[in-house]
Amino acid sequence: MTRRGLDGFLVSGIKNIRYLCGFTGDSAYLLIGRERDWFLTDSRYVTQARAEVKGAGIRVYKKPLEAIAELADEHGLRLIGFESDNLTVDACGRFRKALGRVRLKPFSGLLDALRSKKDPFEVERIRRSVRILTRCYGVVERMLRPGARECDIALAVEAAAKADGAEAMAFDTIMASGPRGALPHGKASDKRIRNGELVVVDMGVVFDGYNSDCTRTYCIGRATARVREVYQTVLDAQMRAIEMVRPGVAAAEIDRVAREHIDGAGYGAYFGHGTGHGVGLEIHERPGIGPFGKEVLAEGMVITVEPGIYIPGWGGVRIEDMLLVTADGFEILTKAPKGLVCI
Amino acid sequence: MTRRGLDGFLVSGIKNIRYLCGFTGDSAYLLIGRERDWFLTDSRYVTQARAEVKGAGIRVYKKPLEAIAELADEHGLRLIGFESDNLTVDACGRFRKALGRVRLKPFSGLLDALRSKKDPFEVERIRRSVRILTRCYGVVERMLRPGARECDIALAVEAAAKADGAEAMAFDTIMASGPRGALPHGKASDKRIRNGELVVVDMGVVFDGYNSDCTRTYCIGRATARVREVYQTVLDAQMRAIEMVRPGVAAAEIDRVAREHIDGAGYGAYFGHGTGHGVGLEIHERPGIGPFGKEVLAEGMVITVEPGIYIPGWGGVRIEDMLLVTADGFEILTKAPKGLVCI
Numbered sequence: 001m002t003r004r005g006l007d008g009f010l011v012s013g014i015k016n017i018r019y020l021c022g023f024t025g026d027s028a029y030l031l032i033g034r035e036r037d038w039f040l041t042d043s044r045y046v047t048q049a050r051a052e053v054k055g056a057g058i059r060v061y062k063k064p065l066e067a068i069a070e071l072a073d074e075h076g077l078r079l080i081g082f083e084s085d086n087l088t089v090d091a092c093g094r095f096r097k098a099l100g101r102v103r104l105k106p107f108s109g110l111l112d113a114l115r116s117k118k119d120p121f122e123v124e125r126i127r128r129s130v131r132i133l134t135r136c137y138g139v140v141e142r143m144l145r146p147g148a149r150e151c152d153i154a155l156a157v158e159a160a161a162k163a164d165g166a167e168a169m170a171f172d173t174i175m176a177s178g179p180r181g182a183l184p185h186g187k188a189s190d191k192r193i194r195n196g197e198l199v200v201v202d203m204g205v206v207f208d209g210y211n212s213d214c215t216r217t218y219c220i221g222r223a224t225a226r227v228r229e230v231y232q233t234v235l236d237a238q239m240r241a242i243e244m245v246r247p248g249v250a251a252a253e254i255d256r257v258a259r260e261h262i263d264g265a266g267y268g269a270y271f272g273h274g275t276g277h278g279v280g281l282e283i284h285e286r287p288g289i290g291p292f293g294k295e296v297l298a299e300g301m302v303i304t305v306e307p308g309i310y311i312p313g314w315g316g317v318r319i320e321d322m323l324l325v326t327a328d329g330f331e332i333l334t335k336a337p338k339g340l341v342c343i
Numbered sequence: 344m345t346r347r348g349l350d351g352f353l354v355s356g357i358k359n360i361r362y363l364c365g366f367t368g369d370s371a372y373l374l375i376g377r378e379r380d381w382f383l384t385d386s387r388y389v390t391q392a393r394a395e396v397k398g399a400g401i402r403v404y405k406k407p408l409e410a411i412a413e414l415a416d417e418h419g420l421r422l423i424g425f426e427s428d429n430l431t432v433d434a435c436g437r438f439r440k441a442l443g444r445v446r447l448k449p450f451s452g453l454l455d456a457l458r459s460k461k462d463p464f465e466v467e468r469i470r471r472s473v474r475i476l477t478r479c480y481g482v483v484e485r486m487l488r489p490g491a492r493e494c495d496i497a498l499a500v501e502a503a504a505k506a507d508g509a510e511a512m513a514f515d516t517i518m519a520s521g522p523r524g525a526l527p528h529g530k531a532s533d534k535r536i537r538n539g540e541l542v543v544v545d546m547g548v549v550f551d552g553y554n555s556d557c558t559r560t561y562c563i564g565r566a567t568a569r570v571r572e573v574y575q576t577v578l579d580a581q582m583r584a585i586e587m588v589r590p591g592v593a594a595a596e597i598d599r600v601a602r603e604h605i606d607g608a609g610y611g612a613y614f615g616h617g618t619g620h621g622v623g624l625e626i627h628e629r630p631g632i633g634p635f636g637k638e639v640l641a642e643g644m645v646i647t648v649e650p651g652i653y654i655p656g657w658g659g660v661r662i663e664d665m666l667l668v669t670a671d672g673f674e675i676l677t678k679a680p681k682g683l684v685c686i
């Protein structure tokens with residue numbers, strides 16, 4: 001660790017720690033020194049740390065602040081960087097107090113930026129996560145029928161995902177039928193699906209730590225003219241935004257293209273969220289793809305593109321794919337069929 | 344909001360927001376003023392907020408900091424308290440910048456302290472969460488056999504919990520057989536359970552936002568003398584600690600009683616974690632029940648008592664119950680059978 005005159009850098013974000021040294025547990029710190037690194041955890045995780053952690057000496061603490069202060073003292077660390085984007089104000093205050101004369105310097109998004117570009121090890125895991133997810137959409141299509149309860153379909157999908165090797169769902173499955181579709185984050189409820197309704201299905205799974213994320217919207221029974229129009233507007237907005245994806249393009253530009261298309265069709269008031277986000281060890285990570293995003297796409301990023309239209313009292317349509325940003329454009333990772341499917 | 348001379352208090356912890364106004368979504372702020380309160384969220388959650396939020400006006404933001412600054416300006420709020428235990432250093436810096444001349448004052452654990460004492464509405468939900476969990480242990484007992492895979496049992500339990508009304512598992516189910524039991528947090532893996540092994544099963548479910556948490560340890564086949572000794576040591580430690588529970592007792596005292604018993608039996612080096620924690624809207628909340636805990640038990644708290652012994656290469660035993668602190672003692676909420684069950 002020689003950059004920026006630091007003697008050390010304290011990593012506190014648990015996913016950042018996993019990214020750097022492989023630890024999959026829930027409670028740890030990683031202190032990166034100039035010549036060596038220390039992994040610190042409590043006794044619950046020692047056995048696991050010994051099996052998983054690569055490239056850092058393992059220390060067990062009873063009180064983490066004291067253990068870090070001790071290391072700083074032993075090794076003469078005088079200026080330590082810390083992650084100001086995940087350490088709370090209180091934790092930072094406690095660190096300053098425990099570390100005494102050691103100075104702390106805030107850094108924001110250092111590891112998030114690194115993590116936004118996936119290496120082949122990560123892309124492979126994301127592909128496997130997406131493959132499981134694609135099969136989950138097959139389960140959804142087989143079960144979506146008038147009379148079925150949202151929560152029963154969600155439960156069957158979760159069982160299928162786990163039987164297929166997923167370690168968990170990436171988030172509570174969103175299955176929002178009829179007017180519930182106007183809730184962009186409407187978790188599966190005990191509502192029964194009815195003929196004529198749209199159903200927004202947003203799901204993800206976790207495979208070996210890596211998330212996947214995809215949304216499809218289905219029509220139960222015959223699609224009305226309005227359903228066709230709203231669906232086509234979202235699909236066109238999504239396809240146009242996807243076609244913009246390549247290294248060097250501003251994330252905000254992807255959002256702008258989707259948003260302008262939906263605005264142009266007269267539905268601008270019904271698309272309130274950002275167009276997408278990065279996906280990796282976390283379900284939402286860098287880059288953010290919204291109107292205020294400042295990031296620029298780069299090769300190796302994995303992002304979602306997911307515009308939607310949500311009309312209170314009527315329902316919603318969202319279509320979301322995961323894309324890998326390649327050297328000269330993009331690869332769509334999510335293979336579940338797209339296009340208005342009437343069931 | 345008149346205490347401590349504040350003009351307002353900004354609640355940013357999402358569970359604290361749920362606790363105060365009923366919102367179950369993922370993204371919001373609650374600004375408590377002297378005469379009225381404002382609930383702020385983005386457009387994804389407007390419909391949900393209108394259905395759920397009680398006692399606060401709803402405002403929709405595109406940029407939360409700007410929206411809060413605007414409210415402060417409109418209503419002349421000059422000194423606003425904030426939750427320094429869940430706002431990150433970065434977020435706090437952005438707030439200070441956006442709020443201009445408004446002063447921000449840190450408060451730590453204000454709502455956590457309130458939330459640690461459950462009201463009857465909450466206790467009822469916790470009871471229902473525990474009831475579902477107790478039935479899950481029935482599923483475990485029926486499926487625990489030599490040759491069964493940890494992950495298959497975990498999956499069956501999760502399906503049963505959801506069919507029984509749970510909205511989610513409270514955490515990834517821990518099902519650690521044989522030497523894996525030495526990992527206090529060994530998530531269910533594809534390992535098959537073998538004759539003669541101990542299996543640590545730590546599970547929880549969420550019902551209407553409220554968590555439950557329980558651990559049982561089973562012996563597959565005949566228990567050796569060492570298994571009996573370790574099991575009995577943990578059980579005695581747990582029972583002694585439980586018997587201490589009543590209002591006015593220091594949380595650290597509960598920990599001390601369990602720890603001293605395990606120390607006295609010669610297994611002190613194998614019990615590294617704290618003895619328990621509060622449970623409610625979060626699976627781990629106040630009070631912390633460990634050697635360094637400073638809290639005192641009070642009527643209405645819901646806590647776990649869960650000592651364990653973890654011997655690397657051999658396995659582990661943990662026994663965990665959830666207790667309600669009553670006016671004159673405790674009520675054990677978790678009803679799954681306890682005592683060394685050989686299967």
